[in-house]
Amino acid sequence: MKMIINTEAPVGLLLLFLLLFSTHGTRADELPLYTICPNTTTYKHNSTYGFNLHKLLQSLPSKTSSSHNYYNTTEGDDPSNQVYGQALCRGDINITVCYNCIQDVIQDIPKQCPYGNDATIFDEFCQVRYSNQDFFSSMVYTGKYPPWNTSKQNVTTPDMFAEVLRALITKLSSEAISSDSVNNMFASGELTVGKTHTLYGLVQCTKDLSKDSCETCLERAKGDILGYFSRRNTGGGIVLTHSCNVRYELYRFYQQALSHQSAGNDKKPHMTEIAVISSVLIVVVLGVLFGFFCYCKRRRSKTYRDQVKSDHALLQDSVVPAILFSRNTHGNKQNNNQDQLNLMDLTIIKVATDNFSDLNKLGQGGFGTVYKGTLLDGKEVAVKRLSRTSWQGSEEFMNEIILIAKLQHRNLVRLLGCCLEDREKLLIYEFMSNRSLDQFIFDRARRPQLDWTTSFNIIVGIARGLLYLHEDSRLKVIHRDLKPNNVLLDNEMNPKISDFGMARIFGENQNQANTRRVVGTHGYMAPEYAMEGLFSVKSDVYSFGVVLLEILSGKRCTGFYLTEHAQSLLTYAWNLWNTNRGMDFIDLLLQIDSCSKLEVLRCIHIGLLCVQEDAADRPTMSHVLSTLETESIELPRPTQPAFSVGKILIRASHSTSSSLCSVNGITLSGVSAR
Known part of the structure; x- marks a missing residue:
């Protein structure tokens, strides 16, 4: 299916274009800040625990981003296979950044902690934890130092800096646990160091903790981060734990609009303000370019316009509406109507492919990767996973759905279903045991x-x-x-x-x-x-x-x-x-x-x-x-x-x-x- 551009409605497409950019991930192919993988016990591929884990992780991005940046839940009725999960986003970030960060972290889990029954992964804007043991409302202090802080600039007046750092962390800890805190269990702010520097800090606890537990965790973290500074003498540092974290920098690293900050006389533009202004300018430039693009499209030949009209007519006869009435939550039911496809749950596909494990990779093309999978009924399938960031891939995906749903022949590969969930575009084919020619x-x-x-x-x-x-x-x-x-x-x-x-x-x-x-x-x-x-x-x-x-x-x-x-x-x-x-x-x-x-x-x-x-x-x-x-x-x-x-x-x-x-x-x- 060709993606149809309506040249009479450029504003709508521009908004779609901007939406695609605004939902892009928070990072690209970067490692998380820190990972805790005890690996004392593991689960098996296609096990009940693994199925529960995939289902739980799948719910975290949307649930957390819509629940004030924190969410915990359990999955599974059998106590021996029950999974406890928790996600926390930094208190100053918006819903979109929160959602994308957790989505990225979930993708990292199989790589960082393969088949582990217990794992915690920290990123700059969020952290995700799961376990086969109930850890909710329990303060667990680990005191981890990510290696990314080793190259920070040295401080020239360490004694004065240490005192200001102690005062800032104490002040922010008190704000985080105060009853009138706008961002519960979170606070950020700044204090001046001498006449030339400003120190910025941030503290946060998981929201399931009591105020006493949060205070205890932050007190221990303060001691660790002061000890870290005394050893490294650097102008930036972070301490990560299961239950709380503390960070300081010589620049404002948090979002000013959502933070608790000390009053100051600094009137210079900050990074957030510059980012907002830059974004507005980019939108304006894109709008002008898009308008010119639409003008050029109207000048194309009649042959091309007829071709677009023909494609548009095909869209009206698209198979996509039919798919919505053929949802398959088990991955094993067949359709009686050849023009309908099973809309499979993403959880089913992740379990089938072991969360898109590299061990199941069959091949890679220009717009995505193909994985071997095994559905719950034992049926082997090939799963084509199109790239999230490829505009061309989205067009290809819809094209392939419409075409293959309407084409049935012994010498054409058979499409069993598809998945459109959480920015994933997946096509599920019959598995061809001898692969390609x-x-x-x-x-x-x-x-x-x-x-x-x-x-x-x-x-x-x-x-x-x-x-x-x-x-x-x-x-x-x-x-x-x-x-x-x-x-x-x-x-x-x-x-x-x-x-x-x-x-x-x-x-x-x-x-x-x-x-x-x-x-x-x-x-x-x-x-x-x-x-x-x-x-x-x-x-x-x-x-x-x-x-x-x-x-x-x-x-x-x-x-x-x-x-x-x-x-x-x-x-x-x-x-x-x-x-x-x-x-x-x-x-x-x-x-x-x-x-x-x-x-x-x-x-x-x-x-x-x-x-x-x-x-x-x-x-x-x-x-x-x-x-x-x-x-x-x-x-x-x-x-x-x-x-x-x-x-x-x-x-x-x-x-x-x-x-x-x-x-x-x-x-x-x-x-x-x-």
């Missing part, structure tokens, strides 16, 4: 498993799948990214075309379209598509021809060069076939017998017909399938294939543009015509 044809150890009969059946199966997309389905679909990586093999080595994120739907009488956004993988893209953005069913025919020649040769189309001639795989096949040496092109591991020789040479011939430079010269998939299955059909002589690598390299050498040659598997967008 590229892992056989390019792996010399596994290549012998593809004898000629199996290889020919795979070629025919791919052709049938494409024919269904182009002519036999209710929709006319152009795949646009056919390659061995996107052909999956079941346990009987039957091929199934997958990954419809880049696919496009054509109208009933539409034969060709043009796009400014070229997507696909170099080496498999037809020349008219890569150079001019023109695509049609003949674009997929070209890709099929490349895949066919790769199956026969065991060599990749990209990165294949003969040093002496600098030829591509396609021109190499052409030269050998044209000089009656076609069998020299065949992989020796393919095990061709004398009876199959004519069939193999015919496949090379068909492959060369598919990769001809002029799209009009290429056969349709119906004709391709007929020639594969009927030897009596006479084949025309092919012309020289497109994309002579030597020509591209010569052009590239006279241009500052980057070369079209690329590494296999990388999906590129926005290829400029030469």
Whole structure:
């Protein structure tokens, strides 16, 4: 499904654009401040405790952010498998930052404390703790010092600084436990150090503690942080414990608007104020740019507008509303309606994949990662997890849902369900035990498993799948990214075309379209598509021809060069076939017998017909399938294939543009015509 931009309502889309940015995570691929993992006991994969833990953690981000930055709860009825959980956000941050911080910490737990029955993870803005023991309302003091404080600036007057630090922590501790505290169990503020410096501090307790317990915890933390300063003599430090924490800095690190602060005469702008002003300026600039973008869109050709209207009509017939009436909370029920998909709970998927463990990773593409999972009923599935931060990934996700829900064929991968929960975009497919075709044809150890009969059946199966997309389905679909990586093999080595994120739907009488956004993988893209953005069913025919020649040769189309001639795989096949040496092109591991020789040479011939430079010269998939299955059909002589690598390299050498040659598997967008 293409994301439709309504050029008549730029304000609404701008708000959506800003919303996407405002909900971005609080950090990117950073380690937490500190982690406590006793690891005295562990739980097993797919255990009841593990299921309860995943369900509990899933509830923490929304519950905590909507409950004044603190929440604790239990999950499970059986005392032996019950989980106790707690989340605390810093008292000065807003709901969005709180939610994102806890979400990030939850993602860290399986990496930092794998299968641990007890864990506590601290981040700058929040902390999460869970255990198989009841720890609520119990003060536990641990006194941990994160290593991030080791590079702080030294203090030149340590004695004076220590006294001010003691006074500040004492004052803030008293405010945190006072009955009229606006932010219960939290306080922040500042005191001057001499004439040149200001010391900023923050204290906080978990809100389940009594005032006496909070006071005791903060008193111990004060002693530790003073001891820390006396040893390190640094202008910043933090002490983290299960029940409370204390921090000080020589700059205002907390949000001024939500904090308790001492009165002062400092009128200089602070970081928060600068951030607010910068944000406003960014919004204004984005608004101007977006308005210009909308103006340009209105000037596009009528053909493009008709294409958008066609896509919009498809959105009205979207499968998404149907999904909402087919919710699956168990991960094991099947739909009777082929146009409906199971909307699975995120908790079920996390349990099935062991919280997206790297051990279950099957592969990674341009817009996400695929994991193996096992549902509660034992059924194996493949879970495609699209990147949270990818706008393009969101478009792909909706596109794939609509297409696959409406397409049913033995040579197309079957979509079992999806998940749209907590910023996750997940697609759940049938699991293909032999994974993808590229892992056989390019792996010399596994290549012998593809004898000629199996290889020919795979070629025919791919052709049938494409024919269904182009002519036999209710929709006319152009795949646009056919390659061995996107052909999956079941346990009987039957091929199934997958990954419809880049696919496009054509109208009933539409034969060709043009796009400014070229997507696909170099080496498999037809020349008219890569150079001019023109695509049609003949674009997929070209890709099929490349895949066919790769199956026969065991060599990749990209990165294949003969040093002496600098030829591509396609021109190499052409030269050998044209000089009656076609069998020299065949992989020796393919095990061709004398009876199959004519069939193999015919496949090379068909492959060369598919990769001809002029799209009009290429056969349709119906004709391709007929020639594969009927030897009596006479084949025309092919012309020289497109994309002579030597020509591209010569052009590239006279241009500052980057070369079209690329590494296999990388999906590129926005290829400029030469």
